[in-house]
Amino acid sequence: MPSVEWNKQEWATQLRDFDNFHLPYYGSQWGDPDPRAVFPYFIRVWMPEAMAAALLQPRSLRRLLHRAFKPKAPFYPELYALIQRYIRPYVTSNSVVLEIGPGGGRWTRYLLNAKQIILVDIVSDFFEYLQHRFPDHASKFTFYQPKAHDLHAIADHSVDYLLTFDAFVHIEPDGIREYLHEIARVLKPGAVAVIHYGDITKQAANEQGVHFAPMTAAKMIEFLAELPQFKVMLHDQAFLKHSNLVVLTAMGQ
Ligand SMILES: C[S@@+](CC[C@H](N)C(=O)[O-])C[C@H]1O[C@@H](n2cnc3c(N)ncnc32)[C@H](O)[C@@H]1O
Structure with missing residues (x-):
């Protein structure tokens, strides 16, 4: 059972050890709610969020893009x-x-x-x-x-x-x-x-x-x-x- 003490220690340690260089921000390791996370930075900056969401609709395409770009922040x-x-x-x-x-x-x-x-x-x-x-x-x-x-x-x-x-x-x-x-x-x-x-x-x-x-x-x-x-x-x-x-x-x- 995750106690209050466990929570205090676990998340404080994770934040302290978080390597900003490999991930966009603390928390993105669990998936980024923004569909553009799946695309590399140069595409993400100009692409509207709704367009990225529409593009990723077929699961097959999403899988393909995940495989192609290997995003640091996965998209669900x-x-x-x-x-x-x-x-x-x-x-x-x-x-x-x-x-x-x-x-x-x-x-x-x-x-x-x-x-x-x-x-x-x-x-x-x-x-x-x-x-x-x-x-x-x-x-x-x-x-x-x-x-x-x-x-x-x-x-x-x-x-x-x-x-x-x-x-x-x-x-x-x-x-x-x-x-x-x-x-x-x-x-x-x-x-x-x-x-x-x-x-x-x-x-x-x-x-x-x-x-x-x-x-x-x-x-x-x-x-x-x-x-x-x-x-x-x-x-x-x-x-x-x-x-x-x-x-x-x-x-x-
Ligand atoms: C897995 S992280 C999720 C953080 C963020 N909501 C996200 O989705 O990225 C769990 C968060 O809940 C906090 N937390 C754990 N127990 C808590 C409690 N009893 N009251 C308030 N926050 C708590 C942790 O410190 C940590 O920030």
């Missing part, structure tokens, strides 16, 4: 779909957004047009990394390092949109449950929460070993049943080979 279409369907429509210049476990900002970069961006990570070393990575937006950042699974520094009903991706896969079910209660507290009525979590009933999750939390879709349903203030917009249990996606709306209190 599911990640791009997440941006298009569940981030861009909700994050506006008036939004207060919150991200749990931003790490090196793989997803933070799609939140940058918000009015305020609250970044919550158990490893505070990422805060400096994020400030350096996004200097033009750093004035909108507020950072919070939780004790374990809390959002204590964040006021009740103050957040319009929440995202967490690839963090809950490493957080034990009780921790996820605590975070869900905290998320219910901080969201404004009508706010949207996009939550990615691991599903140990899937073979690919099992293969990840002990650092993948023993979370399941059944447990997520059980936890959400405790929180009637959430309306479940989507519970996609076929999202990725090792994980699921839940999209919630906070109802009026």
Whole structure:
């Protein structure tokens, strides 16, 4: 079971040992949500994101391009779909957004047009990394390092949109449950929460070993049943080979 201590040590060590020379940024080793990541730099800079997504649609072509260019940051279409369907429509210049476990900002970069961006990570070393990575937006950042699974520094009903991706896969079910209660507290009525979590009933999750939390879709349903203030917009249990996606709306209190 991945403990809080394990998470603190693991990600701090990974960031310290991260070799900036071989990868575009910390986090891209897990796949880049931008379809242009598959192309070499000289093509990527002029190609619009939507064009790259369309070009990569047939899986055969995608495989061919991956083989030809051997991108440092692999591209998974599911990640791009997440941006298009569940981030861009909700994050506006008036939004207060919150991200749990931003790490090196793989997803933070799609939140940058918000009015305020609250970044919550158990490893505070990422805060400096994020400030350096996004200097033009750093004035909108507020950072919070939780004790374990809390959002204590964040006021009740103050957040319009929440995202967490690839963090809950490493957080034990009780921790996820605590975070869900905290998320219910901080969201404004009508706010949207996009939550990615691991599903140990899937073979690919099992293969990840002990650092993948023993979370399941059944447990997520059980936890959400405790929180009637959430309306479940989507519970996609076929999202990725090792994980699921839940999209919630906070109802009026
Ligand atoms: C695998 S990395 C993913 C980072 C980023 N979301 C991404 O997709 O590239 C997991 C992140 O979750 C953070 N994390 C782990 N446990 C956490 C907790 N209890 N509360 C907040 N963040 C946590 C880690 O420090 C790390 O930044």
